[in-house]
Amino acid sequence: MKRQLFIFTIGLTSLHALADNASWYVKPYLGLSSISDQQGTLVQAANNTDITTNTDSGFTSGIALGYQYNAHYSAELGWEYRSSDTDSQLSANDNSYGGNYASSLFFLNGFYHLASSSDWTPYVGAGLAWVQEVDLDLELNGTEQSYSGDGDTGYxxxxxxxxxxxxxWQANAELRYLTIGDIDLQGxxxxxxxxxxxxxDPMTLSVALKYRF
Known part of the structure; x- marks a missing residue:
């Protein structure tokens, strides 16, 4: 991950002189997210148990450092935190476990901005995500069990x-779909x-302010 961040920073800096009307920007943001319900297996030494986790809508917050090469192309590196409340059931018992499904992620994105003659500029983008941590908590009668994983990648x-x-200054609104498959979470x-x-695989609707410098 450190090597990827280094290459990204060097690449942005080296292109500065070639870019037309180039500028750096910082973008803090907040949003609402929705994650699909999950089904998996709790693997233990004694036996295996099916688990179903239903997720509520949650929130996300983050910050990105970006580079606008010209009117059409930009790239950004950022970090975000996301959390959704959950209700989980194990096939081994009838208990309902509260808790949340949360993550800390780093991402690297690229964007293409469509030509516009007004103050509104639509864009499309794609990127890669790296998991610092994904965590599922199961809470019952004041006791919490925590399962987490890291190092996975997605897009x-x-x-x-x-x-x-x-x-x-720019105001920003964005709809984003993220998918990271087959995550293993350790007790x-x-x-x-x-x-x-x-x-x-959250779907996120966020709002932000971008400051160019």
Whole structure:
């Protein structure tokens, strides 16, 4: 991951002199996300148990550092946190476990901005995501069991629009689909075994402010 970040930074810097009207920007954002319900297997030494996890809509927040090469092309590197409340059931018992399904992710995205003669500039994008941590908590009667994983990679697709509100400021709205498949989550706090067969595929609608400098 460090090597990828280094290459990304060097690439942006080296293209600065070649870019037309180039600029860096920073983009903090907030959003709402929805994740599909999950079905997997809790693998333990004694036996295997099916698990079903129903997820509610959640929130996401993050920040990105980007580089606008010219009117059409930009790229950004960022980090985000996402969390959704969950209700999980194990086939081995009738208990309903509360908790949440959360993640900390880094991403590298590229964008193509469509030509526009107004303050509105639509764009499309695609990118790669790297999992710092994905975590599922199961809570019952005040006791929490935690399962987490890291190091997985996935991809995402974006559709959005920028609105100019000055020479340096832009408002932003974006719809994004992220998919990371077949995540294995290891037991941590008060938990044993491993959760297998889960995916991480949120759909996110976010709003942001972009400051160009």
């Amino acid at each position: 995402q697709l974006m559709l959005g629009v920028d609105y100019a509100i000055g020479s340096q 941590e706090e008060n938990a044993t075994g491993e959760l297998r067969g889960f995916d991480y």
